[in-house]
Amino acid sequence: MQKLLIFGFLITTLVGCGSLSQIQSGQSVFSKDEQELILSGQLSEPMRILQINQPSDSLILRTQSLGFKVQADDMVLNYLADRMLVTLQNSKGVGIAAPQVGVLKRIIWVQRLDLENEPFEVYYNPEIKKYSDMKQDVREGCLSIPDYRGTTQDRAYAIFIEYDDRKGRHKCEMVEAFTAAIFQHEIDHLNGIMFIDHLIKERDASIQHKID
Numbered sequence: 446m447q448k449l450l451i452f453g454f455l456i457t458t459l460v461g462c463g464s465l466s467q468i469q470s471g472q473s474v475f476s477k478d479e480q481e482l483i484l485s486g487q488l489s490e491p492m493r494i495l496q497i498n499q500p501s502d503s504l505i506l507r508t509q510s511l512g513f514k515v516q517a518d519d520m521v522l523n524y525l526a527d528r529m530l531v532t533l534q535n536s537k538g539v540g541i542a543a544p545q546v547g548v549l550k551r552i553i554w555v556q557r558l559d560l561e562n563e564p565f566e567v568y569y570n571p572e573i574k575k576y577s578d579m580k581q582d583v584r585e586g587c588l589s590i591p592d593y594r595g596t597t598q599d600r601a602y603a604i605f606i607e608y609d610d611r612k613g614r615h616k617c618e619m620v621e622a623f624t625a626a627i628f629q630h631e632i633d634h635l636n637g638i639m640f641i642d643h644l645i646k647e648r649d650a651s652i653q654h655k656i657d
């Protein structure tokens with residue numbers, strides 16, 4: 446049954462990669478403040494991870510991030526991507542989004558637990574183009590929410606994504622299972638959404654159901 450559902454999902458997602466929205470034009474992709482933040486530490490030095498319980502951090506975490514045009518030779522972009530990876534690996538997480546280090550750009554790292562050797566990969570301007578109807582329960586935590594875990598029930602089992610890679614090539618791919626949940630969690634961050642918002646939605650829906 447599961448295979449059939451996923452097959453159906455695949456058939457409906459056999460579409461070409463469209464053009465990305467929200468692309469910023471201009472000389473530098475990063476603001477002056479962002480450049481200072483990115484370049485303020487060594488390449489091997491983890492960046493500070495913003496925390497939801499700090500009011501000024503929370504404001505940034507709740508802000509929509511901007512898309513941008515990828516230049517493969519952009520030194521600041523490459524430096525940020527490398528420092529985000531160091532930050533992620535240092536914290537032993539499976540994913541990180543740029544707003545979590547204070548940069549409001551559409552950049553995420555995901556550990557591809559579905560691929561051989563479970564590599565960490567970076568995605569620029571990732572967008573979820575399609576969600577499977579089939580859901581999965583996911584036990585989630587977040588580097589920006591200290592000491593808290595919860596189970597979300599509204600994550601799609603499979604998603605169809607489009608993104609730009611490090612060289613600026615536009616790509617698309619279908620991702621399934623827990624790795625699909627990591628993508629959904631990280632892309633939520635780019636839209637100012639935290640995983641606890643999903644838990645609140647579920648609680649409110651169950652309260653509504655009881656009232657009905």
Ligand SMILES: [Zn+2]
Pocket residue numbers: 586587588589630634
């Ligand atoms: Zn998170």
